[in-house]
Amino acid sequence: MQNFGCRATQADGAALERQLLDRGLARAGTAGEAEVVVLNTCTVTASADQDVRAAIRRIHRENPASKILVTGCYAQRAPEEIAALPGVSLVVGNSHKHELADHVLPLTNAAGFVPLTEIGQAGNANVVIGDIFAHTELLAAPVFEGEDSAEKTRPNLKVQDGCNNRCSFCIIPSVRGRSRSLRIEHVLRETNALVDRGYREIVLSGINLGRWGRELTPRMNFAAVLRAILENTAIEKLRISSVEPMDWSDELIDLAASSPRIAKHAHVPLQSGSDKVLRRMHRKYRPWHYADRIERIRRAMPDAAIGADVMVGFPGETDDDFEQTRALIERLPMTYLHVFTYSSRPGTPSAGMPDQVPVQVARERNRVLRDLAACKKGAFMQSFVGRDVQALTLTHCDGKRTEALSDNYLKVFVTGTFPPNQFVRVGVGGRESDALVGSHRSCD
Numbered sequence: 436m437q438n439f440g441c442r443a444t445q446a447d448g449a450a451l452e453r454q455l456l457d458r459g460l461a462r463a464g465t466a467g468e469a470e471v472v473v474l475n476t477c478t479v480t481a482s483a484d485q486d487v488r489a490a491i492r493r494i495h496r497e498n499p500a501s502k503i504l505v506t507g508c509y510a511q512r513a514p515e516e517i518a519a520l521p522g523v524s525l526v527v528g529n530s531h532k533h534e535l536a537d538h539v540l541p542l543t544n545a546a547g548f549v550p551l552t553e554i555g556q557a558g559n560a561n562v563v564i565g566d567i568f569a570h571t572e573l574l575a576a577p578v579f580e581g582e583d584s585a586e587k588t589r590p591n592l593k594v595q596d597g598c599n600n601r602c603s604f605c606i607i608p609s610v611r612g613r614s615r616s617l618r619i620e621h622v623l624r625e626t627n628a629l630v631d632r633g634y635r636e637i638v639l640s641g642i643n644l645g646r647w648g649r650e651l652t653p654r655m656n657f658a659a660v661l662r663a664i665l666e667n668t669a670i671e672k673l674r675i676s677s678v679e680p681m682d683w684s685d686e687l688i689d690l691a692a693s694s695p696r697i698a699k700h701a702h703v704p705l706q707s708g709s710d711k712v713l714r715r716m717h718r719k720y721r722p723w724h725y726a727d728r729i730e731r732i733r734r735a736m737p738d739a740a741i742g743a744d745v746m747v748g749f750p751g752e753t754d755d756d757f758e759q760t761r762a763l764i765e766r767l768p769m770t771y772l773h774v775f776t777y778s779s780r781p782g783t784p785s786a787g788m789p790d791q792v793p794v795q796v797a798r799e800r801n802r803v804l805r806d807l808a809a810c811k812k813g814a815f816m817q818s819f820v821g822r823d824v825q826a827l828t829l830t831h832c833d834g835k836r837t838e839a840l841s842d843n844y845l846k847v848f849v850t851g852t853f854p855p856n857q858f859v860r861v862g863v864g865g866r867e868s869d870a871l872v873g874s875h876r877s878c879d
Contacts, residue, residue: 437466439487440477442640442676443611444507446593447532448475451506454536460543467498471542473535476507478606480778484509488520495522502542506532511567511610512782518560528564529610538563567612588636588829588856589840590629591676594622594660595641600679602706603717603784604749604777607642614646619655619663626668635856636672636698636827644675645682658686665696671858672827672842674698677744680705680720683728692735699739700844701732706746708763709756715788716749722763733768740770740815740844745804748777748797750788757800764807770815771844772808776801816845816871819863824871825879828857836872846870 436455438448451473456462463469472494477483487509494503502524505517511528518526524542527535573596594617598608617625629637639660641647648655657678664673673696678687680703691697707713708722732741745760764772776797779786819841826839826847839847839859848870849861860876 436462436473436475437490438475439490440479440483440508441642442591442638443593443596443642444475444477446591446640447507451475451532451535455539458536458540460539466494466501469498469501471502471504471539472498473539474503474505474507476505476509478507478509478512478610478780480775480780482778484513487517491517491520491522495520504535504539504542506535508607508610511564512606514562514564518562523560526560526562526564528562528567529612530565530567530569531563567610573615573617588634588827589638589674590634591638591640592622592625592629593617593640595644595647598643599646600643600719601717603715603788604746604780606780606783609782611642614643614650616647616649616651616655616660618651619660622660623663623667626664626670630669633856635670635858636674637670638674638676640676643679645678645687656684656686657682658684658690661687661690661697665694670696672696672698674700675702677702677704679703680725680728683732685731688728688732688735698842698844699736700742700842701736701739702742702744703729703732705743705760705764707749707752707756708760709752710759712749712752712756712760715751716746716785722759726763726767729767729769738819738843741768742771742773742844743769744773744775746775746777747800747804748792748794750777750785750792751790752777752792752800761803761807764804764811769808769811771812772804774801774804774808812869813866816866816869819845819871820865821863823860823862823876824873826859826861828853828855828859830855838870841871848872850874 436448436452438445466472474487474490476487491503503522504525505523506527508529510517510526514526514528517523525538527538597612597614599614601608645657647657647660683703705725706716706718710721729741732739824841826841828837828839830838832838834852837849837853839849841847846869847861849859853859858879860879861873862876863871863873865872
């Protein structure tokens with residue numbers, strides 16, 4: 436199996452792999468050795484689609500006898516496009532991803548299995564796809580950092596899927612459906628299972644994580660699932676992945692600030708600092724709302740990592756709009772950015788908007804923000820020189836020092852060799868490129 440894209444897609448893939456292993460199938464060493472190759476896809480950008488098509492061509496060239504099954508977001512958005520590619524045997528949309536094992540097994544030499552759903556045809560492949568908004572299943576299984584099983588230390592646990600927002604640039608709601616939440620009892624079961632296996636930090640993730648619990652009965656909020664985990668599990672560190680600015684409530688900020696078991700790290704998507712552009716994007720906040728939340732987070736957590744997603748080149752974005760974005764980021768206490776250049780997605784409102792920004796202009800704006808982000812991250816890192824930080828060891832480096840990740844999302848090189856998955860106290864002596872360097876003080 437090969438997964439493409441975000442943490443949620445990785446979590447889906449982990450759940451699917453668990454299903455396949457439970458049904459008696461075994462992992463192949465490489466795609467070239469596999470009887471069936473499952474590609475779990477992303478479609479958030481045009482380049483994501485291109486990556487999938489390139490992978491299909493490569494696998495078919497290297498192993499023409501293999502049966503290629505394509506699932507995930509790209510499969511839901513454009514099944515006929517994928518089905519027309521040589522080597523593809525079956526396309527399963529997100530609408531039926533939860534029953535994927537029942538479609539994989541008939542493609543193998545295993546006998547006695549039939550698909551649960553009637554299969555249609557498109558091109559040379561069978562297609563299984565339905566109404567994503569009628570889909571209520573939520574796949575969830577932990578996804579681990581690193582490839583070496585001995586170095587998997589920070590499992591990502593998806594507790595929410597889908598999105599009820601309708602941002603004009605985003606295809607995700609139409610390929611993942613409505614927002615839905617993993618019930619608390621299931622969240623606690625998965626978390627406790629990870630604790631029992633010795634993991635000390637988990638990362639909660641979702642498509643629109645801050646909306647967790649809104650559709651449950653009784654209605655709940657994201658802070659409630661955090662409290663439930665803190666009160667009912669022994670997990671030592673809980674890290675929150677991306678949460679929209681309007682969902683960083685005072686309650687959530689106060690909880691994150693007050694609990695030593697919640698990592699001091701807030702990722703708050705911005706997209707644009709221009710009010711005009713945010714309105715065209717159909718975002719549900721204004722620049723001043725965003726600034727208020729970031730400043731509130733910084734007051735509550737002075738040492739927290741604060742990151743954002745920012746998009747440049749959205750249709751109609753003028754030089755003045757971009758300057759508003761740049762100035763807002765410069766003013767706010769951000770510590771890192773994920774900068775994206777707008778990618779038109781078929782079927783989204785923005786795809787038909789006038790005044791598309793020239794590619795070279797968008798790329799230059801991307802470069803300006805990446806340079807600004809590097810300056811801000813450097814200043815944030817420098818503020819920890821001469822101080823102690825807590826970090827979780829990840830991997831051995833060169834036999835002389837160990838890579839770790841700090842509570843506030845900074846890479847740290849610790850002198851000496853330590854096994855993965857250990858909390859250590861590090862005295863920071865300096866910086867080296869994009870990492871802090873220091874000496875071991877104690878184990879926490």
